[in-house]
Amino acid sequence: MSTVRKQAYQDVLHRVPKQIEQSGKISKVFGENVFHLEVMREYLPDEAYKSIKEASSKGTRIERRVADQVASAMKEWALDKGATHYTHWFQPLTGATAEKHDAFFKPVSPGHAIEQFSGELLVQQEPDASSFPNGGIRNTFEARGYTAWDPSSPAFVIANTLCIPTIFIAYTGEALDYKMPLLKALNAVENASIAVCKYFDKNVTSVSATLGWEQEYFLVDKAFYNARPDLMMTGRVLFGHAPAKGQQLDDHYFGSIPERATAFMRDFEREAIRLGIPVTTRHNEVAPNQFECAPIFEECNLANDHNLLLMDLLEKVARKHDYRIVLHEKPFPGLNGSGKHNNWSLATDTGVNLLAPGKNPKSNLQFLTFFVNTIKAIHDNADLLRASIASATNDYRLGGHEAPPAIISAFIGSQLTKVLDDLEENIKAGKMTPKDKTELKLNIGKIPQILLDNTDRNRTSPFAFTGNKFEFRAVGSLANCAQSMIVLNTIMANQLEIFKKDVDTRIKKGDGKDEAILKELQKLIKESKNIRFEGNGYSEEWVKEAKKRGLKNLKDTPSALKVWEEKRSIDLFEKMNVFTKRELLARQEIEYEKYIMRVQIESRLIGDLTQNHVIPAVVNYQNKLIKNIEGLNNLLGKNAEAGTKEQRYILQKLSSHMNDMQAHAIEMLECRKKANAIEDIAKKSVAYRDTVKVHFDKIAYHCDKLEVFVDDELWPFPKLREMLFTS
């Protein structure tokens, strides 16, 4: 074994679970590091408290005077929590979160200092942001970017720093982040939903999109992680022979969690709870060392902030436990990858989940309205939804027979399929007779309130109805949920607007309200039928069937990203006031860039590692074999031919795999040079996909063969079986 690898193995064998703080009830610490409304009531004058409460629920403006009061209260509270610094916490398009820390501390005269934080500093900052991706929006001469306070997501203290959630915009007002367009999309879906809700209940004055994410991840010991440059630099192992035992036995899913991992989870859950993230579920996933955690769902913007915070927290707490978190969608070949299921629904301020079947025909008609409109929105905008989850890393997972395909379809279960089929057939053109109406009402009344039937769950669908919400399963584990939530909420808002308009037209022409709604739903059911699929989404037959239906199969990121520039997409986002054309195209450019960068880094690393890790190990082993053959030749004389057969066979295998591996590596390098010379970014991404990335699997194939042939003692990297099964 290489020294690094040997040391790593020894280190891991001697690890013991870290002692963690156990005392006290979890409920006592929930949200203790959050400047939430309850705390504000305590720290703020009445008038300021009321104003901030309104701002956070209704998005009303906050006056400067109030901002000053809030800043001062926030500072007092944060200092009580031991904070020394504050930061505007934002979501640049790199995908991670960013922060720039400033101290509260301010010297005012020699030997005298105060803690300072004003409304001005709370409301807006100008981070030195020229290094964040902007897709050409911010020319260097106007390199300014601003962060601005989002009062709808509460500030929190982490690692002695007060973090204030903010949006991040260019000098020209264009969004440079994920939060600002998400807030706009949420606003659009709220307004459109309220208008449609009025058909059923005049009392609805606010509607929120809800998001409950489930986050999957792998834990790897830090010693192994540090001994794998590929995992460190790209988030995945670029080669590694599949372990003899992988996940075939299915013994990891819901199995007992190892002690060390349990200690880590308890620790990180406690920290999450302190930050107000209501995590409740934890369990093993299918692959060894893979886990999942999920909170109770929340309003979408807050839930998204919490997901980003949680990813950060996973990282921080894992380090304390000598682990590293691996969030990549496909870190280990031959094992299931990781996703981030986005459970989504709409909730009214009257306490109704608009995607949950109700108790009577009236509430069920409301349910069907939102349900059918969602399906129609997915049908009309499947390619946008696909584009929203496109990334170089997610490309390794989607369509991989363990993850949803790149073809977007919706699963709704047999009961609702029947309901929709009935509606489709039973509404006749022209005026409905009272008998028709009664019959339909009866049918709709029969939708059972509880649809959560586990046997009816289809885990192979990218977009599945699960009883009282839709679950978007194709989202990548590394992604910012906002990306898909911006699209989902925007297309839903647009669809609801169209629906409202068309129903109103029918009413004007003389239909009764329910009749108009039913007829419109029938039309939508017919038009969107193609997107519904109840079968096995992982199967080859589905790929063929989807093609027949005319559904798109955008297999990779360069193909999916094209969608953003289509006129239809631009019109939609401009109409819904979520993105301007410039913003949309900037985003597309950034996504292309990210794709190219990722593939480029992997390609470089593959070159480096084969060259200066794998080949030297192979040569070493060759020398060992040659020495052995020489020795045997001396000893056996003319019988040496038979006595060294096996050694010579291995030598030949080593040479042939090494040569082939090297040939691909050289060709890959040549192709990379050519690709780098391409100006057009879309074409460049295609070149990277078709001429550079295509070598990865071939190189890995030969490398993995070499791993099997080369003396285990000489192999430079920790093997998958060590990384995944040593605990």
Ligand code: ADP
């Ligand atoms: P699984 O998909 O693993 O079977 P569950 O169905 O129990 O898990 O729930 C998954 C997630 O769905 C949870 O995080 C939960 O908070 C979320 N969820 C439940 N109801 C809603 C809702 N109305 N809106 C958004 N998310 C929801």
Ligand code: MG
């Ligand atoms: Mg799920």
